Amino acid sequence: MGIETIIAFVLLFSALLSFIMEKVSLDVTALCLLAIILTISSVGILENWPSPREVLYIFTNEAPLTIAAMFVISSSLNKSRVLESVSQYLEKFCELGYRKFMLILLCLVAIVSAFINNTPVVVVLLPVVMALSKSLGISASKMLIPVSYASIFGGCCTLMGTSTNILASGIMGSNPFYPEMNSLSMFELSKIGLPLLFISLLLMVLFGRKLLPEREALSSIISEIDRKEFLTEARISRGSRIVGKTIKDSKIKEIQNARLIDVLRGKNSIFHRTSELIFEPGDRIILSCKPEGIVEANEIEGLDLFNPEGMGIEHISSNQSIMVEAVVRPSSSMLHKTLQEVNFRSRFNLAILAIHRKGKNIYKQREEIRLQSSDTLLILGTQNSINELRNEDELILLDKPVVSLENRKNKAPLVIAVLFSVVALASFGILPISAAAISGVALLLVTKCIKPTEAYRSVEWNILILIYGMLALGVTLKKTEASTMIASFVEQISIHAFEPDFRIIGVLILIYFVTSFLTEVLSNNATIVIMAPISLEIAQQLEMGSTDARAYVLTACIAASASFLTPIGYQTNTFVYSVGGYRFSDFMKVGLVFNLVYFVGTVLLVSWYWGWI
Numbered sequence: 001m002g003i004e005t006i007i008a009f010v011l012l013f014s015a016l017l018s019f020i021m022e023k024v025s026l027d028v029t030a031l032c033l034l035a036i037i038l039t040i041s042s043v044g045i046l047e048n049w050p051s052p053r054e055v056l057y058i059f060t061n062e063a064p065l066t067i068a069a070m071f072v073i074s075s076s077l078n079k080s081r082v083l084e085s086v087s088q089y090l091e092k093f094c095e096l097g098y099r100k101f102m103l104i105l106l107c108l109v110a111i112v113s114a115f116i117n118n119t120p121v122v123v124v125l126l127p128v129v130m131a132l133s134k135s136l137g138i139s140a141s142k143m144l145i146p147v148s149y150a151s152i153f154g155g156c157c158t159l160m161g162t163s164t165n166i167l168a169s170g171i172m173g174s175n176p177f178y179p180e181m182n183s184l185s186m187f188e189l190s191k192i193g194l195p196l197l198f199i200s201l202l203l204m205v206l207f208g209r210k211l212l213p214e215r216e217a218l219s220s221i222i223s224e225i226d227r228k229e230f231l232t233e234a235r236i237s238r239g240s241r242i243v244g245k246t247i248k249d250s251k252i253k254e255i256q257n258a259r260l261i262d263v264l265r266g267k268n269s270i271f272h273r274t275s276e277l278i279f280e281p282g283d284r285i286i287l288s289c290k291p292e293g294i295v296e297a298n299e300i301e302g303l304d305l306f307n308p309e310g311m312g313i314e315h316i317s318s319n320q321s322i323m324v325e326a327v328v329r330p331s332s333s334m335l336h337k338t339l340q341e342v343n344f345r346s347r348f349n350l351a352i353l354a355i356h357r358k359g360k361n362i363y364k365q366r367e368e369i370r371l372q373s374s375d376t377l378l379i380l381g382t383q384n385s386i387n388e389l390r391n392e393d394e395l396i397l398l399d400k401p402v403v404s405l406e407n408r409k410n411k412a413p414l415v416i417a418v419l420f421s422v423v424a425l426a427s428f429g430i431l432p433i434s435a436a437a438i439s440g441v442a443l444l445l446v447t448k449c450i451k452p453t454e455a456y457r458s459v460e461w462n463i464l465i466l467i468y469g470m471l472a473l474g475v476t477l478k479k480t481e482a483s484t485m486i487a488s489f490v491e492q493i494s495i496h497a498f499e500p501d502f503r504i505i506g507v508l509i510l511i512y513f514v515t516s517f518l519t520e521v522l523s524n525n526a527t528i529v530i531m532a533p534i535s536l537e538i539a540q541q542l543e544m545g546s547t548d549a550r551a552y553v554l555t556a557c558i559a560a561s562a563s564f565l566t567p568i569g570y571q572t573n574t575f576v577y578s579v580g581g582y583r584f585s586d587f588m589k590v591g592l593v594f595n596l597v598y599f600v601g602t603v604l605l606v607s608w609y610w611g612w613i
Contacts, residue, residue, distance in 0.1 A: 001485075004048040008482040011036065011473060012530075019522045025336070026523055027462035030469025037472045050479040058471040062434035063170030067163040067467070068459045069437035073419060074117040075458030076450045080412040083112070083124040090128065094135045101136065102146060103205045105129075109147055110154030110197055114161045115423060118151040119330060122572040123396055126327060126579055130398045141215035144576035145590055146204050149564060151572050153200050156561050157193035159186045159433060160423065164524045166433070167467065168557045171532040176478070178536060178546040184557075186427040191609060192558060196601045200594055211590045215581040233305075238281040240302020245279055252285065252303075255296045261351040261380070262286040269345045269367070286351065288380060323353075323380050326395035327579055330373045330571070331457050334394055339367045348389050350381035356578045358567070374571070376578035393457075398579065411449040418443055463525060470529035478533060487537040490514075505607050507542065511535050511552055512599055515559035520569040528560040551610045555602055562598040564591030 011033060018029040034055075041052045077083055086108065093101050113121050125147055133140040155161035159169055165184060173183035236242050242250045252260060263270050263277060264284040270277060287297060298305055328334060334342050339352055355369055356376040377395065379386070390397050418440045425436040444450050450458075477483040490510055498506030511531065519527040535556050539549030563569030567577035567587050576582070607613040 002048060002480070004046050004480040005482050005485065007040070007046070008476050008480040012477065012482070015473065016522065019526065025462065026526065027465040027469070030466040030526075033469045034472045037476050048480055050475050054475055054479065055472055058468055058475060061170050061174065061471060062432070063163075063167045064464045064467050066166050066170075066434040066437050068464060069434075069441045070117055070160065070163070070166070071459045072441045072444065072450065072455045073415075073422065073437065074120045075454060076411075076415045076444050077116060077419070078120055078124060079450055079454065080415045081409050082412050082415060083121065085409070085412070086112075087125055087128045090132060091135060094132060098136055098138065098142075098209060099205050101132075102143070102208070103201070105143075106146055106150040106153075106201050106204060109150040110157075110201065113151040113154035114158045115419060116160070118155050118162065119571050119575070122148055122151055122575055123327075123329070126396055126575065127398045130579070138209075139214050141580040141582060141586075142209055142212045144580040145212060145573075145582070145586070146208050148570070148572040148576045149204065149590075149594060150201065152561060152563065152570060153193075153197045156558055157187075157190050157197060159184050159189065159426070161189070161193075162524065162561050163463065163467075164528045164560045165189060165557055167525060167528050168532045168553055168560075169433070171474075171529070172536075172550070172553055175533065175536050177533075177540045178549055181546045181550065183432070184554075185429075186423065186433070189554060189557060192554065192602060192605045195605060196558075196598055199601065200597055203593065203597065208590075211593065213582065213586050213589075215583075215586070234285050234287065234297060235304045236279055236281060236283045236285070237302045237304055240279075240281070242279045242300070242302055243281055247277060247279075250279065251300050252297075255287070255300075258287045258297060259353075260285060261288050261353075262345050264345075267346060269340060269343070286345075288351070288353075323378070324386055324397055324399045325579070326377045326379055326389070326397045327575065328371050328373055328375045328377070329394060329396055330460055332371075332373070332394045334371045335373060336370050338370055342371075348381070348392075349385045350379050350389060352377050353380050354378040356581070358577065358584070374575045374578050411447070414447055415444065415449050418449075466523065467525055467529065470526050474529055474533050477530075478537075483534055483537055484541075486534055487541050490534075490538050491541050504542065504544070504548070505603065505612050507538060508552065508555055508606060508612075509603055511538070512555050512559045512602060515556045516562065516595065516599065519560045519563045520566045522569075524560045524563060524570060528556060531556045531560065548610060551606050555606055558598060558602045562595065562602075564594040564598075566591070 015029055015033055018024060019026055037050070038052060038055050040046060041050055041055050090101075090105060090108075093104050096104075109121060109125065126144075129143050129147055130140050133143055155165075159165050169184035172181050175181060242252065247260065247263075262285070263279075264286070265280065265282075270283075285303075297303060334344075339345070345351060352367075354377075355371075356378070357369075357372065379389070381389075386397070386399075389395065422433070422436045422440045425431040426433040430436075431439070441455065445452060445455060474483075477486075490507065494503050494507045494510060515527055515531045518531065532553050535552040536549055539552050561570070563573065565588060567573045567582065567584065573587065577587070604613070
């Protein structure tokens with residue numbers, strides 16, 4: 001093993017460790033990978049290392065551009081209120097009962113997810129499902145995991161269904177092992193995905209309610225009595241005994257019936273500096289109080305409450321819907337920023353009571369938490385402030401279905417026509433999917449179905465950076481022969497573990513198992529970029545033809561997308577994880593069933609279609 005191979009393995013395992021630990025985001029890790037690989041290439045001290053030209057050649061891969069185009073097309077569907085209009089018809093099916101309603105809902109999600117990005121489908125349906133769960137008289141946790149899973153079921157059926165499939169298709173069309181191999185066709189995955197879709201939907205409808213937990217939403221941590229509070233602003237006078245003291249040492253902390261929401265100094269919130277905050281004259285504090293709390297606060301010497309004619313004491317009650325949950329959008333400008341950095345309190349005149357992330361409610365030091373996509377926020381404020389926030393494109397408010405500010409419903413037929421045209425052009429081989437998708441985006445921009453700024457914002461650039469970084473790692477693994485060593489290792493396992501007549505299927509099982517494991521702890525895109533080339537190299541070492549080798553990549557595609565076991569393997573799972581109040585173990589319990597269905601089903605279907613059984 002040469003020094004180049006050792007370095008390649010160090011980079012691979014360092015990246016995997018970084019992905020698992022999540023100290024930095026996936027895209028930052030991928031960007032660091034790309035920077036290190038390109039730097040070593042430019043220095044030129046290693047012989048069997050990809051040259052700068054070979055590394056930069058990854059940017060000619062059509063898959064990331066296609067994925068970016070599909071993000072824009074999906075966003076256009078949202079802007080034209082196509083998905084919103086469809087979802088509004090769901091309420092009339094509630095009277096059919098849970099099972100029949102869920103069958104209709106999950107079929108709708110699966111069909112739509114087969115042709116557009118899964119995430120916006122689930123995002124649009126989040127507030128709809130929250131509202132419909134009340135109509136059905138059940139917890140939203142009985143519906144949200146099924147919606148996420150249904151989007152994955154549908155995404156496994158077509159080339160456009162997930163970015164994973166598009167990536168695998170790009171790798172297949174430009175791989176060095178089988179130059180004659182074509183990219184994936186539009187419905188090539190359907191022969192595997194559709195049978196699994198039908199079986200999985202049937203299982204979910206029949207047994208999902210028993211498997212799924214009864215969980216409460218984030219807002220349930222505050223009782224109905226506690227919701228009936230007053231927002232009070234008070235100013236610290238110059239002679240107050242509070243001046244020069246910390247929150248902990250002041251009498252404010254002793255108020256039994258009030259919660260300190262914010263501290264303002266001038267126009268800025270300084271609440272994020274709780275541990276080192278020392279009160280000064282003129283500081284304003286925001287309290288959320290019960291009526292008794294206002295009396296207690298008023299008795300503190302040097303704390304002047306505003307009268308009702310000013311900023312005043314404003315009554316807050318639950319039937320005014322001024323305590324709401326909201327989810328951070330994937331395209332939000334708040335991503336990776338703290339509440340202090342985005343000036344949330346002063347910008348929206350709202351207070352964040354708690355942040356829910358990965359099964360945990362965060363109350364303390366929430367002003368210092370960097371927001372992530374799918375974080376759920378418990379927000380307190382006036383009805384007017386909530387309505388103003390609803391008009392922003394930063395958060396998804398869960399109290400009612402999304403309503404677009406700008407009505408582009410008249411553009412809906414054109415957007416649908418563009419989507420069907422992209423599908424048709426790619427399906428019949430008239431244009432590659434990359435050309436069809438990019439042409440579709442151009443038409444949407446020219447016809448003003450989506451604005452240029454909206455198009456740029458709809459692209460999840462972090463995913464594209466992740467893809468390019470992993471593609472660079474893939475080139476490095478191939479050039480340094482690290483991928484050859486991995487393929488040889490898998491081959492040796494198959495030789496010792498399986499009989500010669502069963503070896504091809506045995507390797508198929510290993511590919512599915514390894515891919516499924518990686519996608520649960522990494523991301524589906526990172527996993528397929530690693531596993532698709534390795535699958536092809538394994539096939540080459542087994543002296544398989546390009547047709548049989550294709551089966552291995554299709555298996556890796558299904559395994560990379562079929563992420564049910566954890567809430568972190570797939571973005572839609574992460575979204576419902578926070579909103580539904582789920583625990584990590586809930587995904588383990590329900591997801592294990594569907595992981596087994598997809599594992600057994602994929603191996604049997606692929607083996608049968610390719611005549612191996």
